[in-house]
Amino acid sequence: MRLEKHASSLVDYTQPLSFVFNNKAYKGFKGDTLASALVANDVLYYARSFKYGRKRGIIGAGVEEPNALVSLEIGGRYTPNMKATEIMLYDGLSAVSSSNPHSIDFRAMIKPLHRFMPAGFYYKTFIKQKVWSIVEDRLRSLSGFSKAPLVTDEDVYDHIFQHTEVLVIGGGVAGMSAALEVLSGSKVARVILVDERENLGGELTNEFTTDQTATLWFQEAKGKLQKYRDEDNSRLKILTSATAYAWYDHNYIEVLQTHGTGQSMIHESGQTARKVLHKIRTKEVILATGAHERPMLFETNDLANIMLSQSVRRYINEFNVVAGKEIVLYGNNDSIYNTAIDLSKHNIKSKVVDVRASGNESEIILEAKKIGIEVFQGFAVLKAKGKSRVTGVEISQVEMQAKPPHWKSKWRITGDTKTINCDLLATSGGFNPVVHLDCHCGGKTYFDETSQSFLPQKERKERQVCGAVNSVGFWKDAMIDAKNKAQLTLSSLGEEVEVTPQKLTNRSHNYFNVDQFFTPLEILNKPKVFIDLQNDVTTLDVALSIREGYQSIEHIKRYTAMGFGTDQGKTGNINGIAVAAEFLDAPMSEVGTTTFRPAYTGVDFGAMAGREVGDFFDPQRFTTIHDSHVNSGAKFEVVGQWYRPWYYPKNGEDIHQAVNRECRAVRSSLGMMDASTLGKIDIQGKDAREFLSRVYTNAWMKLAPGSCRYGLMCNEKGMIIDDGVSTCINDHHFIMTTTTGGAASVYSTLEMWLQTEWSHLDVHLSSVTDQFSTVAVVGPNARKLMNKLCPDVDFDSKSFKFMQWRPGTVCGVEARIMRISFSGELAYEINIAANYGRFIWDEVAREGQEWNITPYGTESMHVLRAEKGFIIVGQDTDGSMTPMDVNMNWILAKNKPFSYIGRRSFSVSALNSNDRLQLVGLLTKDDQVVLPEGAHIISNKGISIGYVTSSYYSPVLGRSIALAQLKGGLSKMSETVLVKIVQEKQGLKEIPCEVSSSVFYDINGEKVDGNE
Amino acid sequence: MFSIHCPYCKEPRDQNEFSPAGEAFIARPENPEALSDEQWADYVFYRTNLKGDHWEQWVHTSGCRKYFLVKRSTISHEVIEVATFEEIDSENAS
């Protein structure tokens, strides 16, 4: 029901909005939440519960809401599991209950069976694996809330890094006061003030109806804050609709700000991020996160229109709506009287049921009585009456039998029950300070007897708590508390402030004066006393859990599913702890809380990922030549982050045809390849040689300037981690090449050795991978082309030998030309400044036309190198192969004075076993059969004795070739082994092969000088 | 998400810029060949894995690329001290 507009309302009656809920059209106003608009329209049922399928109404007004789950919109804006209370209404909004309260529900249909389905039911039944596997899928379809989205999100999300001196979390009276105090007390400190609601003020708004001074204070404080925010070089940022949801190490706090829930974010001018994740690093935190009200426990406390007292109050004051006409307020603290008084201002009658006995009344109770509100003191609600919605309450007199220590005091029900009719029941069992965030990163809680709640630990470095989270309830006290704490913050920042803590007013009525949890066993032992509404956890479930030995609060949680819902037990968990304490006969402080973990409220995966989705998921690296490859129709292979040409199909060729053509061209005339992605490390300093000798297995002391050498790199385990050619520019300058994928890790490993172990060596490293482009010109006609391209270098094979390099000018561009080969053919690698890459590539392609120069990709490169038995680290080795395993003992220097990396491990016993996997060649008996890579070689007992690492059809040999790791392979030359093909679709097959040398082509290396 | 004061850049920087590089003060043996297999394995594989204030190496990967030392609690993640290799070695580390 919508009430008449009043001063403190946040709803704008001049802006009506239309929306649809469960296929029915409704009207609301700007400033409404979906929940308040539905309450205005007298909607009672919002969803069904998880386990029993019970129809549920709304109980809260904010993020604590456990029941009213809806899905929002359809298509690219479909959002599951939104709380109706967190959705700000917009025009055209469309929402559907996550579990329709008006349709027939299987869970509700089997109601008579519920008694046989206690907590832990599934652990005790369907024990036969076969039965479970059938039953499980049926059960799955019953669980879950909203349907999952099926369409890709149309919205985008941003991340913003923020740095500040002070982060104030919570924009209620405490947070606002604290922010102002810091800003006025310091000339430099920056402040970020965040609040999850759309407007500042928090629960203070509730005071506006009855307390003029609250309104005035708020207007003034808000004005001051806005002034700070709007001034030049502002030190204040205010983030509203922004939830601080996770606190990580070193005061790093993540805040999710919502710009849109379900409305379109695509405008004429572009697309706005739906949400922004602020990553805030702060020196100091002021927590003013407030408190959540907890409900009272009684039988069938889950009926529709049983709400929290403070929520009812908020609905009246902020939204001008109320869910009933005949209202009972029930609780154990003064907040219910505030609600009653606010209701009376709107001429709504209410009755108050207060478990506390009369006497020692605070002023608010007296006021309530004075204005004629009927008050039942020393009474409790035993049961809510009604089928699905509350129609009345059964109440009875109660008394507390005090017993020391206080937690042993017991409530008892005395007297007869009587019934009061109502259509709305609002309860308050006290308040739970929102300690969640404080506990994400090491903060502890302690149990406070006065407020019967867990409070944040008193002292924490670089953090203050104030206001309701510190169990300070009265707004004026919250203001004082905040100022006091802000002074401590300033002082911790090193500001010269006089810390003069002001005393709190200690007003007699305070929500945080709660005598004792109201948990008499007479009530707890009834069925249908719900603790966790979303997961249907009852007091009896907790009792059973304890009886069965699941007694740690974490076990209770996990056994009953208490607090596992989307509300994370914000309202229910503390009641659950109180109930557990009652059944365990232990103090709540001993029972303790479950662990508070991020996220405080749900965070969209999209917001977590930010812009790192789609093309931006991982950086894409392209060589400067990339566009030429694209123009040539190349297919690409992803290697590390690089896109490398895989093969260049022509005229509808498939990969095999293209590769055969490319390989033939290289072997018979001329090919070209983009080798720019290989890692390049520039090594300078007078100890550069010594350094190379230490990190490579072979000798480097005598490599002459102008020469190149292949090196193999191991880790200390003795395993091959990388290989490549290094070039001696001069005695103090080398350029190392690494594998494409290994570049980054090799570079950082080298730096590690240099900086942590060998800082006395005069060596400096720079990664220059991106600084150079490399065009490889490969094939018997390579020299001819080079002569044409580069007149200032003598390419004669006698003067420019294999494994040498020369500086030269290629097409007018300064270049380093290395004569190295990964194919066995005559080959030159032209290294030029990266910017010239494409120019040189295109020139090479053009000038090479007379020899039918053919660009080739990684696949042909693999075939060509395999024909020569050159390994690919990471394909033919896998992190567990030694140089001996790949038959490269020749590369292990014997006489280096320094025990190079990995050498010592070569002598441990397992590395010298004859049974190790060793790299060999495999030749299929049927030379046209190409072995599948990854296929295993089997012994005559059918056990794996190795596997195929590389396998190709070699066009130049006219047959297949393969490299394999084979146990003891190096001593099995010429033996026949079987390769097993296991995959069904290819049929079970064993392919006989002969073990061979891994060099298949040009065994004597005669091709390396090419054609004259 | 740590904030680490790089002793070279002389500024606190976000953890994203750094990479952890293992337990500190595990010196490479001067003469590996003279070690028993056990001693060698201890150097290569075995770790103290301390629960408490742990000296470790970090590298400012996306910054100055320098390796340096951090004494950090593996319980609370609090960084207690940072130092360069020149400033501290296994002898004078506390």
Add this chain to the structure above:
Amino acid sequence: MQKKYSWYSLLKAGLANQDWDKAIPSSKPKSKYDVIIIGGGGHGLATAYYLAKECGITNVAVVEKGYIGGGNTGRNTTIIRSNYLRDEASSLYEHSMRLWEGLSEDLNFNVMFSQRGVYNLGHTLQDMRDIERRVNANVLNGVDAVVVDHKEIKEQIPIINTSKNVRYPIMGASFQARAGVARHDGVAWGFARAASNLGVDIIQNCEVIDIEVEEGRVKGVKTTQGDIMADRVGCVSAGHSSVIARMAGLRLPVESHPLQAFVSEAMKPILHTVVMSNAVHGYVSQSDKGDLVIGAGIDGYNSYAQRGSAKIVEHCAAAILELFPIFSRVRMNRQWGGIVDVCPDACPVISPTKIEGLYFNCGWGTGGFKATPGSGNVFAHTIAQDKQHDLAVPFHIDRFTTGALIDEHGAAGVAH
């Protein structure tokens, strides 16, 4: 003897106010046991269970510093598979898999082992080579596995993005049909209940503060609940293994790191299987309750704090969106961290030590949960016979000295 769980007992209890025996009796320590197991997680409780059931040693105490199943057992993403590359590892995990397949019945406790299958995706040519190699090895070892192509993946998981125009297109996957998930807490509870039924004492809130060693022999442990003597002590304390080892003057080849996971809010069933991708760093399944259960990578630094870095979790969310863009508006409900003890070769240590009577079962890294029954089983036999179970032999701690590592990392990445 505890009452058996059955339809009959459920019916009876339903009519009689849910009168059940204690599934997990809380014990106070006796002064002496035949065997003490340090660590009341899944592995420790399984060890105790198999000691009692298969080795005839029932005078066993499991001492747990907190509540049982509160460490990595209750913090993992519950994936169970046995498609490991190396023979040694796959034999051990397959042993475990076979135990899983009969576990609920064996324990008379439904651990909700659900064989929904696991896809390990490949995104590059080298991924696919590695997948072929692994699947072939699995089949030869009697482990069910097949290689599937991207079309088949799309058929089985229609919501996955198999477009070629993404950063890491899905090229194919290995699929193990017998793999799946289980209810992690239930595993700890089921083992605890069954073990205590056989006479094992399960002692919670009992922290080991020292190990008593005399002349190279273990004598017992000092705990916060007093001294407990035993000639044999098995340590199964996962992330805290180094801490316990230190009490006995030992060092281990392990390091402890944070490993994080998170769950979404519960939704109606949308994903019926388990999808893992090493290339993009994420794995996901949907629980029976309806939440997406997602595992992220480990943080590189050492930690005992049970929490990690935001960037790991956020990158993981991005990885999940790379595979399932439709989950963008699904919300993370809760995240947490565990402490994993990682061995240099990504394989566990199941081994006697230099101290007679002191055994370690540790180093499971990110793969411990799936091994729970198998690990407990071979460790129980190792302790009972003071000789490694055949399947545990390759996992001797001496492999780091001899060099006989079982490098399960496999291919270290494409590098050409």
